[in-house]
Amino acid sequence: MEIKHGIAVSHGVAICPALVLDAEDVRVPRRPVAAKDLPHQRERLSEALDTALAELTELHDQVAADLGPEPAKIFDFHQGMLRDESLIQRMVKFIEEESVTAEFAVASVMRELARTFLQQPSTIFKERVSDVYDLERRVLHHLIGEARAELDHLDHDVVVVAHDLTPSQTAALDRSKIKGMVTDAGGRTSHTAIVARALGIPAIVGLEDATTKVSAGDLLIVDGQRGVLIVNPDEQYLSDYRSHEQRYQEFESTLAQLVELPSQTTDGVDIDLFANIEFPDEIQPALAKGAMGIGLYRTEFLYLSTETEPDEEQHYQAYRDTVREMDGRHLTIRTLDLGADKYTQKRAETPEPNPFLGCRSIRFCLQNLSMFKTQLRAILRASAEGPLQMMFPLITNTLELRQARMILNDVMEDLDEQGIAFDPDLRVGIMIETPSAALIARAFAQEVDFLSIGTNDLVQYTLAVDRGNERVASLYAPGHPAVTQLIRGVIRAAGRRDVEVTCCGEMAGELEYVMLLIGMGLRRLSMTPQTLPEIKKLIRSVSIAHCERVAKRVATYDSERQVLNYLREEARKIMPEAFDNRLTV
Structure with missing residues (x-):
């Protein structure tokens, strides 16, 4: 074992x-070809490429029909390569100059491309290597009949x-x-x-x-x-x-019975529950789990699922369709949070050595105004279709917020001059994701309509822990006293200005932390859709007074281990069946 x-x-x-x-490469021997046979090899290459493209188009349509348009976009890179004239000409030139078969030319050119991708510092290129090999095998299959799995x-x-x-x-x-x-x-x-x-x-x-x-x-x-x-x-x-x-x-069957019931504490206080989603096709499953709306709609999918930059119309259609599907329910759209291991590293002339602390998120948007304005125009246009609000990610100081709002105002003026409809009263908020933002939340609360606490990054930046690094994973602790004190401060700052505040990180969907968050004053939680039913069950089993006692007790601890052990025990008392269903490995 x-x-x-x-x-x-x-x-x-x-x-x-x-x-x-089987991940083994297809081995293609080098076989010399007479000059009179080279046109035939070029013809074989053309036919194989055309057949592979038709096959991929059929697969694209099949996936789109089965899973929706977003998952189908993973074929865009493959189809784009098969239509790339420069790549095709490299293969043709290889056949002619080396006097070799079409299959040897395909294997040689594609493997050289894969090696080039591997040598790039950006992870974006490295992640495409498997796509290059997959495409090579597909074309070779049509040239030499190599069996696919x-x-x-x-x-x-x-x-x-x-x-x-x-x-x-x-x-x-x-x-x-x-x-x-x-x-x-x-x-x-x-x-x-x-x-x-x-x-x-x-x-x-x-x-x-x-x-x-x-x-x-x-x-x-x-x-x-x-x-x-x-x-x-x-x-x-x-x-x-x-x-x-x-x-x-x-346990799931019992939770399913709660979907239509209100998310309300035993003493009658409503706790609004929303879902975090990454793709449009997650909306209906989230609503089916009992979400009142979408508290965090990540918009990076438009960039990460295709090789080309989406235009305004693509943005608009995606947001418009989402607003219509929400049918008047709450919807919070986050502007682009590109960066780190994502899109910005691919575009950078010199990839950043520490992208998580570099030009990412709102910083990237403020340095790429054309891209930023394209998204803002699309969001504003979609706001004419139904209720939505918008928030900027990773704001660390008031200057960034004011710059972003100034750009938003410019876009509003442009749309107004063009006679394009939008909601002039669009609610605008920010995500609190860094210690600096949390510590000056009071200043932010004076300039925005709402705050959203992104605990995933807040924990990471507060504790200097890469949450994706297994070697330091044990140090990633949402219950660390430093983190809970920052969250408490944000909630208080929002309360003083009567500004709405939501927690939209993974912490909001973990049973151990829900009573603490409610006890500190939160009344809005947004989480992964799968966790909604059990969080609602817990909420319906506790009172505000109980949660406040829990929060007060947590404030006396000075280590994350004490906090987590106490919170887990308190949650277990309320919902033992949830913890009985957990395994430790």
Whole structure:
């Protein structure tokens, strides 16, 4: 038995044998071609590229029909490469100058491109290497008939294990048989993560060496809640997880009965519950879980799911469709939070050595005004379709806020002059994600309509801990006294100005911290949709007075361990069944 930890990107538990996808390169021998046969090789190349493009277009349409338009955009890169005249001409030139077969030219050019990507400092290029190899194999298949994995006719349930699942591999999966996904590479926005969330199956990425540790047929437990992979578990683990599965299903069925009931404490105080989403197709599942609306709508998907910069109309259509789908419900759109390991690193001439502290989020937007104004115009236009509010991320000082608002006002004036409808009273807020912002929340509260506490980054920046780094993961502690004091200060500052404040980080969706947050004065929580039902159950089981006693007690502790142990015990008293369904590995 072996236990490995990775990045949890889609919740749930799967217990199934492994299907390990072959990651071996196709070996193409160099075979000289006579001059009179070179035109035939060029013709073969053209036919293979055309066939591969048609095949990818069909896969794109299939995924769009099954999972929606956003997951289908993962094929844009592949289709773009097959239409890239410069790349095609490199292959043609290789055939002519080297007098070789079409398949050898394809393999040589594509592998050279992959090596070039690997040598780039930006992670964006490195993440595309698997796409390049996947496209190479697809074209070679049409040239030499190299067999691709038969994933579409599985006869039993499996967990797919791969170095990095490619779009064409995920599209070919027999989704009725795939119960989990595990990859060596990838992050929270990788193809695997996108598809797994859309399918509603557990997935873990970033395991580094799962393909070398797992053999075909090995029994796996995939814990998508905590990012734990157990290879060939012993009987005790199997028994524990199977019992866990059964208990969790029973627990889920009881929680489902709460969806239509109000999120209200035992003494009659309403606690508004909202959902955080990354993609438009998550809206209906979130509402089905009982969300009153969307408290955090991340808009980066428009950039991260395609190779081209979206124009104003693409922005507008996405936001307009969302507003219409919300049908008058609460909707908070966050402006672009690009940066760190995302889009800005790809565009930078010299990638930043420490992007999390560099030109990201609102900083990037303020330095790229054309892009920023494009999004602001689209959001404002969408505001004419129904209620929405907008917030700026990672604001650290009042100057940034005033600059952003000035740009927003300029865009409003432009739209007004053009006779384009928008909501002139659009509510504008900011995210509190750094200690500096938390400490001057009182100043911000005088200039915005609402505040939203982003605890994920607030914890990371307060404690100087990379939350994605397993080596320091134990130091990432939302209950650290420094963090709770900052949150308490933000809530008080907002209260003095009668400004609405919401918590929209993972902390809001964790049972241990809900009573603390309510006790400190929060009445609005926004979280991952999957956690909504159990948070509502807890809220309906406690009073404000109880929560205030909890918050007062926490203020006396000086270590995160004391805080977490106390909060966990308090939550367990209220909802023991939730903690009985948790496993420790």
